[in-house]
Amino acid sequence: DGGITQSPKYLFRKEGQNVTLSCEQNLNHDAMYWYRQDPGQGLRLIYYSQIVNDFQKGDIAEGYSVSREKKESFPLTVTSAQKNPTAFYLCATKTHPRGYTFGSGTRLTVV
């Protein structure tokens, strides 16, 4: 069963903590993306990766970091520098020719 797996589904972070959101895909797609979703603001691009060992900042990269050591995995770390991390985070891969396939998301809440 091909697809994108995001984990955990819900995540709680204390002030000052770094947390890592997992995104794994078995679609054999090269390009992967992280979006943040807030009510009324649509989806905003955090980071993206076109190939293994390469990634670029999106529109709102401050306070986030990523790695792309394997084609299947694109984890996102929300650092303590991100002042307002509470949001719904979505991982996606690029489906030909231009469409995306999204995971089911991780809802992060600061407590």
Next chain:
Amino acid sequence: QQQVKQSPQSLIVQKGGISIINCAYENTAFDYFPWYQQFPGKGPALLIAIRPDVSEKKEGRFTISFNKSAKQFSLHIMDSQPGDSATYFCAVAGGTSYGKLTFGQGTILTVHP
């Protein structure tokens, strides 16, 4: 600067009615215009998409109308059903965006039975 402006923010329609959601874009280099549907707690899923060489595309009850000169495109949902209640996003891609999608702000559609 918003590259895509979507309206309305929310929409309530009676069952059987027509739902219309609009998007306007700035960059004439965009050449791919998809609509995504998202149910609560889930990721968005591609609903329908259009390229600028056609003015309309229809798939079942869903139609995209595209006006290149006005830089606008819209989603029409005919015979709206309660199961269509979801958040809808327009998006654009092309030009120098290197395959990245830029999304509109989203429209929450509620279809009353």
